[in-house]
Amino acid sequence: MQYINYQESWQRGTADFPLEYHHLSPTHPQYIMSLHWHVEFELIRILKGTLHLTIDEEAFDASAGMFIFVPAGVLHEGIPDDCEYDCLVFDMNILMNKNDACCRMIRRITEHEVEPQYIYPESDRELHRIIWGMFDTVASKRDGYQMIVLGSLYQMIGTIFAESHYHPAPELYPRNHRRILQLKQVLEFIENSYKMPLTLEEISHSVNMSPKYFCKFFQEMTHRTPIDYLNYYRIERACYQLLTSEQSITEVAYNSGFNDLSYFIKTFKRYKGTTPKRYLKS
Incomplete structure (x- = not known):
């Protein structure tokens, strides 16, 4: 632990x-x-x-x-x-x-x-x-x-x-202690930065890894690619904003890190199985 x-x-x-x-x-x-x-x-x-x-x-x-x-x-x-x-x-x-x-x-x-x-x-x-x-x-x-x-x-x-x-409690940390701390550091970086445009290089740099090594590390730890997790997290935050604020769908898209409304709708449907408009109505 x-x-x-x-x-x-x-x-x-x-x-x-x-x-x-x-x-x-x-x-x-x-x-x-x-x-x-x-x-x-x-x-x-x-x-x-x-x-x-x-x-x-x-x-x-x-x-x-x-x-x-x-x-x-x-x-x-x-x-x-x-x-x-x-x-x-x-x-x-x-x-x-x-x-x-x-x-x-x-x-x-x-x-x-x-x-x-x-x-x-x-x-x-x-x-x-x-x-x-x-x-x-x-x-x-x-x-x-x-x-x-x-x-x-x-x-x-x-x-x-x-x-x-x-x-x-164990007297010594298990061998994966450092990897979990690195993952926490990445997740904190994404949580603080998801509203901005982010590249794989920027995310991997937050833990001083090369993009290639970072992708392998992140996949092993979360069973997702870094970009898949970033989009998933952005859509989760978008859902929260849609249901708890008066913002329009376009405003929510931009406030969740998407600079293209059609791509936001497509990504939203991929993760939620419906469009933002239908999600609000349901």
Whole structure:
């Protein structure tokens, strides 16, 4: 498992309650979970279908009734298959109060002394009860939900330790550590630059590789070519802008890194199976 100190540029929840909840169905603009990472922890519960997950190059199929614990700082992505799922992204520091006994246990996770397992099946009944109750409470936003959520997070971590759903962190980084850090650097470069015209040479230069070697490296790490991933990422951002702003399709195209409207429509259809106009209507 790999950890870095990259900080995403937005606030999760509020300053006094840094927790963010999302329900994702096929109509959500970010239904497909693109390859990314963040400094917060994340919980994902599968309500329907299957989510094909990759967490730091390990592949998992999570089906309805399961939940996933994603540690801070790891690369992860998810491809839904007739799936509905919820995500809860939170800052673990929300639990670091003056109770020294609790803090010591939480630091074993935040300081990477131990690594909780990723996938929890429905047969883990106690954890399933805690997680499902917590997600339902967050979704309801009833008065006092913050206190119930905090209690549930403590229960979850306590149960992970009590039932030994963790293993000691490795003393040495695995051999692919440097490659994952390089991939994170490339993804950060694309995230910050996708609105501008980008060439293969510019992307490969962001990690000091030759274009030829970089293409091989990127394909091995993501199973996509660099340009395919760039176009995919641009279309994902375009979908979000289409559904959350008042911009025209032409404006969205240019703000997503496309300088030709017809090419944008063609690329959009290739990734989404429909045109931007029909996507908006659906």
